[in-house]
Amino acid sequence: MLVNKYIIFFIRSEKGTFYALDLGDTNFRVLRVELGGQRSSLHPDVEQHPIPNLLMSGRSEDLFDFIASSLHQFIEKGNDSEQSPITKELGFTFSFPVNQTSVSSGILIKWTKGLAIKDMVGKEVAGSLQQALARKGLNMQVTVLVNDTVGTLALGHYHDADTVAAVIIGTGTNACYWERTDAIIKCQGRLTTSGGMVVNMEWGNFWSAHLPRTSYDIELDAESPNPNDQGFEKMISGMYLGDIVRRVILRMWEESDIFVSVSSKSSMPFALRMPSMAAMHADDSPELTEVARILKDDLDIPDVPLKARKLVVKVCDVVTCRAARLAAAGIVGILKKIGRDGSGGITGGRSRSDIKMRRTVVAVEGSLFTQYTMFREYLQGALHEILGEDVARHVILMDTEDGSGTGAALLAASY
Ligand code: GLC
Numbered sequence: 001m002l003v004n005k006y007i008i009f010f011i012r013s014e015k016g017t018f019y020a021l022d023l024g025d026t027n028f029r030v031l032r033v034e035l036g037g038q039r040s041s042l043h044p045d046v047e048q049h050p051i052p053n054l055l056m057s058g059r060s061e062d063l064f065d066f067i068a069s070s071l072h073q074f075i076e077k078g079n080d081s082e083q084s085p086i087t088k089e090l091g092f093t094f095s096f097p098v099n100q101t102s103v104s105s106g107i108l109i110k111w112t113k114g115l116a117i118k119d120m121v122g123k124e125v126a127g128s129l130q131q132a133l134a135r136k137g138l139n140m141q142v143t144v145l146v147n148d149t150v151g152t153l154a155l156g157h158y159h160d161a162d163t164v165a166a167v168i169i170g171t172g173t174n175a176c177y178w179e180r181t182d183a184i185i186k187c188q189g190r191l192t193t194s195g196g197m198v199v200n201m202e203w204g205n206f207w208s209a210h211l212p213r214t215s216y217d218i219e220l221d222a223e224s225p226n227p228n229d230q231g232f233e234k235m236i237s238g239m240y241l242g243d244i245v246r247r248v249i250l251r252m253w254e255e256s257d258i259f260v261s262v263s264s265k266s267s268m269p270f271a272l273r274m275p276s277m278a279a280m281h282a283d284d285s286p287e288l289t290e291v292a293r294i295l296k297d298d299l300d301i302p303d304v305p306l307k308a309r310k311l312v313v314k315v316c317d318v319v320t321c322r323a324a325r326l327a328a329a330g331i332v333g334i335l336k337k338i339g340r341d342g343s344g345g346i347t348g349g350r351s352r353s354d355i356k357m358r359r360t361v362v363a364v365e366g367s368l369f370t371q372y373t374m375f376r377e378y379l380q381g382a383l384h385e386i387l388g389e390d391v392a393r394h395v396i397l398m399d400t401e402d403g404s405g406t407g408a409a410l411l412a413a414s415y
Contacts, residue, residue: 015035015036016034016035016413017032017033017034017035017088018032018033018034018035018088018089018091018409018410018412018413019031019032019033019071019075019088019089019090019091019140019409019412020033020090020091020092020093020151020405020406020408020409020412021067021071021090021091021092021093021129021405021408022093022095022148022151022402022404022405022408023067023092023093023094023095024093024094024095024096024113024148024170024171024172024404025095025113025114025115025170025171025172025239026050026051026056026113026114026115026171027048027049027050027051028048028049028051028067028070029046029047029048029049029402029405030046030047030049030070030071030074031044031045031046031047031402031405031406031408031409032044032045032074032078032409033406033409033410033413035410035413042155042158042406042410044402044405044406044409045078046402046405047070047074049070051063051066052066055117056114056115056116056117057115057116057117057118058117059117059119060117060119060120060123060128061128061132063117063120064128064129064131064132065132065135065136067129067132068129068132068133068135068136068138069136071090071133071136071138071140072136072138075138087139087140087141088139088140088141089140089141089143089144089412089413089415090133090140090141090142090143090144090412091142091143091144091146091151091405091407091408091409091410091411091412092125092126092129092142092144092145092146092408093146093147093148093151093404093405093407093408094106094108094125094126094145094146094147095147095148095149095168095172095174095404096108096109096110096111096112096113096115097109097110097112097202097205098125098145098147100145100200101124103143103144103145103415104126104142104143104144104145105124105125105126105127105145106124106125106126106145107122107123107124107125108120108121108122108123108125109121110226110229111226112172112204112226112229112230112233113171113172113239114225114239116225125145126142126145129142130142143412143415144408144411144412144415146407146408146411147174147176147200148168148174148365148404149166149167149168149174149175149176149200149201149404150166150176150198150200150407150411151403151404151405151406151407151408151411152166152167152168152363152364152365152400152403152404152407153165153166153176153177153178153198153363153407154403154407154408154410154411155363155400155403155404155406155407155410156361156362156363156398156400156403156407157363158407158410159398159400160361160398162358162359162360162361162396163361163362163363163398164177164178164334164338164340164360164361164362165177165178165331165334165335165338165362165363166362166363166364166365166400166403167327167330167331167362167363167364167365167366167369168364168365168366168404169236169237169238169327169364169365169366169367169368169369169375169379170237170238170365170366170367170368170369171237171238171239171366171367172204172230172233172237172239173203173204173232173233173236173237173327173366174200174201174202174203174204174233175201175203175330175331175334176198176199176200176201177198177199177201177334177337177338178196178197178198178199178338179196179197179198179199179337179338180195180196181195181196181197182195184197184199201334203232203330204230204232204233204236204237205229205230205231205232205233206231206232206330207231207232211231211232211235211326213231213235216244216247216248216251217234217235217244219247220234220240220243220244220247221234223269232326232330235322235323235326236323236326236327236368237323237366237368238274238366238367238368239270239274241274241277241319241320241323241368242270242272242273242274242276242277243269243270243272244319245272245277245312245315245316245319246266246271246272246299248315248319249262249266249272249295249299249301249312249315250262250266250267252308252311253266258305258307258308258311259301259304259308260303260304260305261301262299262301263299263300263301264300265298265299265300266299266300266301271298271299272294272298272299273298274367274368274372275367275371276294276298277316277319277320278316278371278372278373278374278375279294280294280295280312280313280316281313281316281317281320281372281374282373282374283313287306288306288309288310288313291304291309291312291313292304292309295309295312317374320372320374320375320378321374321378323368323375324375324376324377324378324379324381324382325378325379325382327379328378328379328382328383328386329382329386331362331383332383332386332387334362335360335387335395340357340358340360340395341387341391342357342387342388342390342391357390357391357394358394359394359396360394360395360396361395361396361398362395362396362397362398363398363400363403364397364398364399364400365399365400365401365402365403365404369397369399370399370401379397380397383395383397
């Protein structure tokens with residue numbers, strides 16, 4: 001478990017233009033947030049850039065130069081002169097496991113989610129970006145380095161003071177929550193003025209012998225760029241779910257005659273992506289025409305009989321349901337740890353009926369939550385099932401679009 005060594009400062013009266021960079025997967029985003037001095041809704045300008053394949057496994061300097069150039073162009077387009085004599089603060093959301101050494105620095109422990117820039121591991125992340133900004137002549141200072149969960153928590157808290165945790169369920173999955181410093185063993189007596197600290201859990205790497213793995217999970221893990229790593233993430237997040245479904249389809253073809261033929265494309269890892277999976281799952285046409293189209297376009301499997309198309313929808317359902325229920329179990333784990341699951345917390349010992357549940361908000365970001373209707377329904381359903389209706393009605397999952405980047409800009413504004 002990693003600890004971000006700072007508290008969240010919440011911005012109530014800042015004014016000005018603040019920037020953030022959000023790097024978390026094969027895309028990165030540049031954001032500009034205008035703060036007007038009031039607690040109003042934020043409408044950040046956001047520009048998304050896909051990271052060229054070559055840069056995802058090349059040299060760190062090239063990646064950071066590319067990011068700094070995109071920021072440069074973004075600022076120029078906004079007519080906001082980067083040549084200003086005043087150094088601008090920049091929030092940097094970097095969503096990979098980091099050993100956080102200060103509010104604005106941290107060392108990359110390892111890559112996840114398919115990135116593999118070897119020379120970056122063990123290096124200071126904000127410093128590498130800072131050097132690239134200097135090479136581009138940008139007068140900006142990386143004042144905040146955060147994980148996407150922490151940015152999302154900051155934005156969640158900005159909108160709703162009852163926010164206690166943040167969860168990302170997108171390409172990867174992770175969570176963070178606010179904890180009392182005396183409850184954090186790694187804190188070892190270090191105090192903060194608020195008495196609390198944000199814990200970035202890196203729950204994607206959670207594993208337990210009690211978590212049953214199927215042969216599909218085992219094969220996916222073995223063939224992934226990071227075997228024996230990120231086990232929880234590989235069962236939950238958007239990068240992997242489509243590939244589990246693809247592996248089940250292949251096995252059905254090998255062991256039955258339900259699919260007439262499959263192609264070499266269907267043997268390619270990650271050929272079936274989460275948005276296609278969600279679209280097949282949502283197909284309610286009598287002939288499942290969308291399922292037929294996706295199987296042909298994405299996996300090159302034509303003429304799939306209706307019976308088999310129905311089975312494919314069922315597979316999407318089972319895989320999504322498992323992912324959502326695991327994510328719900330993770331959320332309940334946090335609520336239990338901080339005494340918001342209706343049981344009185346780890347030291348409470350009071351019965352459920354004695355507890356007066358406080359309104360509890362969990363900020364959630366990520367494509368599975370925002371774009372995959374059935375995932376979201378299963379997640380909500382599982383929370384109600386585990387917590388019981390009386391408790392679950394006090395737990396609100398708040399959709400925080402672009403929270404990870406906007407939150408970093410807010411934190412930069414508080415610098
Ligand atoms: C991966 C990263 C983690 C990030 C999560 C969601 O699990 O290791 O830092 O928060 O993906 O993007």
